[in-house]
Amino acid sequence: MSGFNLEHFLPYLLNQAAEVSSLAFQQVYKDRYGMLRNEWRVLFHLGMYEQMTARQIAERAQLHKTKISRAVAKLEGRRFLTRARDGADRRVEHLALTPAGRAAFEDLRRVADRYDQALVADLSPEEAAHLRTLLARLAQRPLSDTLRGK
Amino acid sequence: MSGFNLEHFLPYLLNQAAEVSSLAFQQVYKDRYGMLRNEWRVLFHLGMYEQMTARQIAERAQLHKTKISRAVAKLEGRRFLTRARDGADRRVEHLALTPAGRAAFEDLRRVADRYDQALVADLSPEEAAHLRTLLARLAQRPLSDTLRGK
DNA sequence: ACGTAATAGTTGTATTTGTAACTAACAAGC
DNA sequence: GCTTGTTAGTTACAAATACAACTATTACGT
Numbered sequence: 001m002s003g004f005n006l007e008h009f010l011p012y013l014l015n016q017a018a019e020v021s022s023l024a025f026q027q028v029y030k031d032r033y034g035m036l037r038n039e040w041r042v043l044f045h046l047g048m049y050e051q052m053t054a055r056q057i058a059e060r061a062q063l064h065k066t067k068i069s070r071a072v073a074k075l076e077g078r079r080f081l082t083r084a085r086d087g088a089d090r091r092v093e094h095l096a097l098t099p100a101g102r103a104a105f106e107d108l109r110r111v112a113d114r115y116d117q118a119l120v121a122d123l124s125p126e127e128a129a130h131l132r133t134l135l136a137r138l139a140q141r142p143l144s145d146t147l148r149g150k
Numbered sequence: 151m152s153g154f155n156l157e158h159f160l161p162y163l164l165n166q167a168a169e170v171s172s173l174a175f176q177q178v179y180k181d182r183y184g185m186l187r188n189e190w191r192v193l194f195h196l197g198m199y200e201q202m203t204a205r206q207i208a209e210r211a212q213l214h215k216t217k218i219s220r221a222v223a224k225l226e227g228r229r230f231l232t233r234a235r236d237g238a239d240r241r242v243e244h245l246a247l248t249p250a251g252r253a254a255f256e257d258l259r260r261v262a263d264r265y266d267q268a269l270v271a272d273l274s275p276e277e278a279a280h281l282r283t284l285l286a287r288l289a290q291r292p293l294s295d296t297l298r299g300k
Numbered sequence: 301a302c303g304t305a306a307t308a309g310t311t312g313t314a315t316t317t318g319t320a321a322c323t324a325a326c327a328a329g330c
Numbered sequence: 331g332c333t334t335g336t337t338a339g340t341t342a343c344a345a346a347t348a349c350a351a352c353t354a355t356t357a358c359g360t
Contacts, residue, residue, distance in 0.1 A: 004263040006194050008282055010270065011175055014168035016212060016289035022161040036346075041162075048156050055308060062166060064348080069310055091308040091355050113154040119288065120160065127284070132158055134281055138269065139166035186316080205338060216318080219340055241325045241338040 014138070025115050033078075033104055038063065038071040040108070043097070046081060047105035051096045053086075062139075080104060164288070175265050183228075183254055188213065188221040190258070193247070196231060197255030201246045203236075212289075230254060 006012060022037075029035040035043070045057045052060075054068045061068075072095060075081045080101030083093040097105060120128040156162060172187075179185040185193070195207045202210075204218045211218075222245060225231045230251030233243040247255060270278040 004259055004266070006198050007286070008266075009262055010266050010282070010285075011168065011172040012191075013282055013285040013289060014164060014171055017285040018161065018164035018168040020212070020289050020291070021164055025161055038346095044156050053308080062169070065309065066311085066348080069308095070346095073310090089308085089356065093309080109154055112159055116154075116158075116160050122287075123284070131281070131284055132160070132163055134273070134277070135160075135163040135167040136157070137272075139163065139170050141170070203338080214318080215339065216341090219338095220316095223340090239326070239338085243339080 021119055028111050029108055038067045039074050042071045043105050046095055046097045051094050053092045171269055178261050179258055188217045189224050192221045193255050196245055196247045201244050203242045
């Protein structure tokens with residue numbers, strides 16, 4: 001009786017679209033810089049916001065701190081970022097890109113920009129904007145309790 | 151000069167939305183049946199299409215055959231499905247749910263149905279339908295060569 | 301000031317995943 | 331009927347991930 005169809009199930013569609021649309025770009029940062037997804041994300045956050053702590057990145061990117069920790073270690077190993085202990089609170093470290101890191105970021109940013117345009121090429125500007133809005137809304141809402149009860 | 155913004159980058163948005171919107175549902179099939187995402191997907195495909203081969207599932211779900219292979223093995227171990235060798239071509243096996251598998255599927259299908267409705271609760275039916283269409287379009291297009299050239 | 305709790309970040313280990321190599325069965329050309 | 335190639339599915343091993351436990355430092359309550 002329910003019209004449920006796997007191919008219309010939103011989480012399924014979102015995962016498929018996310019996977020497919022990430023693939024080609026993933027190939028680029030992997031091939032050019034040997035980066036993984038989390039490293040790319042950290043790089044981009046630092047590129048966009050200049051200076052952040054691991055915790056701030058974790059919050060914004062909704063990533064677990066262990067992922068950040070490992071990504072930061074790798075990026076540091078490649079001399080793409082440096083850490084600076086905070087003077088007041090010696091637990092936190094301020095992360096920032098090195099010139100090399102910034103160069104990689106700028107390169108990948110250009111690729112991402114073109115890639116994004118290609119992705120929405122057959123959508124009207126309004127459609128594309130609307131899509132982004134809807135996705136952002138879905139991404140923010142924590143749905144942990146929508147399934148309470150039988 | 152480029153208006154590129156990480157938070158508007160479509161693959162990023164898609165991944166975030168996919169992750170967040172999968173979480174609560176994932177919790178259900180994990181808690182109730184100890185399933186992983188790929189096992190759930192196989193279960194759902196068999197539930198929706200009655201009988202399929204591993205290859206057919208791989209094609210439809212856009213999953214690598216090793217994932218299917220392992221998911222099938224696990225589901226078989228839990229007596230959720232059975233395999234039947236094809237008479238004509240003895241390489242292929244036809245997979246089908248057992249009654250226990252079907253029960254799990256029906257249970258999860260109901261949950262998924264409710265969950266999907268909750269996800270689109272604050273969208274108009276037209277908006278929701280449009281969103282699904284766009285996502286399906288993004289999921290189908292192979293973008294492997296959009297990034298050729300500098 | 302001292303004990304308890306919270307926070308930033310790291311590390312260890314068990315699971316999962318990705319990739320390639322593998323086995324078995326069929327197909328096609330000659 | 332062999333050789334070569336393809337396809338269905340599995341297995342092995344390296345890499346990546348999740349989750350919990352850990353260290354170090356700061357904050358709070360009394």
